[in-house]
Amino acid sequence: MTGMSTAEETTGRExxxxxxxxxxxxxxxxxxADVGMxxxxxxxxxxxxREEVAQLAGVGVTWYTWLEQGxxxxxxxxxxxxxxxTLRLDGTEHEHLYRLAEVPTATLSDTVGTPLPPDVQTILxxxxxxxxxxxxxxxxxxxxxxxxxxxFPRVVRATGxxxxxxxxxxxxxxxxxxxxxxxxxxxxxxxVFRHRYIRHLGEPGWKELVERLQAVSPEFARLWAASxxxxxxxxxxxxxxxxxxxxxxxxxxxxxxxxxxxxxxVVYVPTDExxxxxxxxxxxxxxxxxxxxxx
Numbered sequence: 001m002t003g004m005s006t007a008e009e010t011t012g013r014e015x016x017x018x019x020x021x022x023x024x025x026x027x028x029x030x031x032x033a034d035v036g037m038x039x040x041x042x043x044x045x046x047x048x049x050r051e052e053v054a055q056l057a058g059v060g061v062t063w064y065t066w067l068e069q070g071x072x073x074x075x076x077x078x079x080x081x082x083x084x085x086t087l088r089l090d091g092t093e094h095e096h097l098y099r100l101a102e103v104p105t106a107t108l109s110d111t112v113g114t115p116l117p118p119d120v121q122t123i124l125x126x127x128x129x130x131x132x133x134x135x136x137x138x139x140x141x142x143x144x145x146x147x148x149x150x151x152f153p154r155v156v157r158a159t160g161x162x163x164x165x166x167x168x169x170x171x172x173x174x175x176x177x178x179x180x181x182x183x184x185x186x187x188x189x190x191x192v193f194r195h196r197y198i199r200h201l202g203e204p205g206w207k208e209l210v211e212r213l214q215a216v217s218p219e220f221a222r223l224w225a226a227s228x229x230x231x232x233x234x235x236x237x238x239x240x241x242x243x244x245x246x247x248x249x250x251x252x253x254x255x256x257x258x259x260x261x262x263x264x265x266v267v268y269v270p271t272d273e274x275x276x277x278x279x280x281x282x283x284x285x286x287x288x289x290x291x292x293x294x295x
């Protein structure tokens with residue numbers, strides 16, 4: 001008897017599988033030359049071999065192999081730190097490694113379904129004319145102001161589980177998708193989402209969203225299976241196309257709501273006067289901001 005439920009065992013296997021895939025993806029991006037080792041003949045892997053990682057990290061080859069294979073072995077922070085240094089993980093990837101290996105770290109949670117503090121909507125409205133939205137870690141859209149509604153009318157008109165920015169990014173057809181630099185943005189969004197997803201591994205709502213996205217979006221399914229990049233949201237320039245307002249360039253800033261763990265305000269600041277004027281025009285002409293067709 002292990003004392004673990006079937007659900008816990010399943011989650012453990014899934015977590016260890018993610019750990020193995022993540023380690024392989026990080027190992028394959030580092031060449032022998034990067035770490036001062038000779039490439040040697042007949043290499044079958046694009047990056048370091050397992051035994052090379054073990055040697056550089058100062059751990060046993062068998063132990064590291066078992067770790068990549070997802071076997072239920074005990075790990076320490078010291079050993080994981082050595083592996084992280086060898087694989088040149090950044091801070092986000094290092095934390096991701098800890099979570100996958102189930103090493104205790106600072107507890108971070110996403111409170112889903114908890115009412116927002118009463119002043120949040122007042123704050124959102126006070127940010128006008130800047131578009132602003134409140135989202136949780138799963139990218140569910142929880143609250144917004146009029147400028148956000150004007151810029152993203154299809155998001156706010158969606159209902160239930162489809163009022164979700166990840167869902168909209170990967171399911172809206174090109175004629176309706178507001179993201180101009182879609183091919184550039186989608187890998188980043190998946191990397192940020194994966195970083196959050198691992199904190200909620202086994203939770204039905206998160207698992208259901210991933211499964212639904214995999215079923216309807218070949219691109220999401222490809223990125224989810226092929227890339228194990230992780231990232232945290234940062235200030236970036238995002239370019240959107242509105243059917244009536246034209247192209248709008250913004251820079252996003254994420255602000256955490258400490259009273260609601262995992263929930264954040266995202267503010268879209270225009271990067272040029274033309275974009276600022278176009279947002280103002282959409283606010284002044286709400287009938288034009290509405291979607292011009294349906295599917």
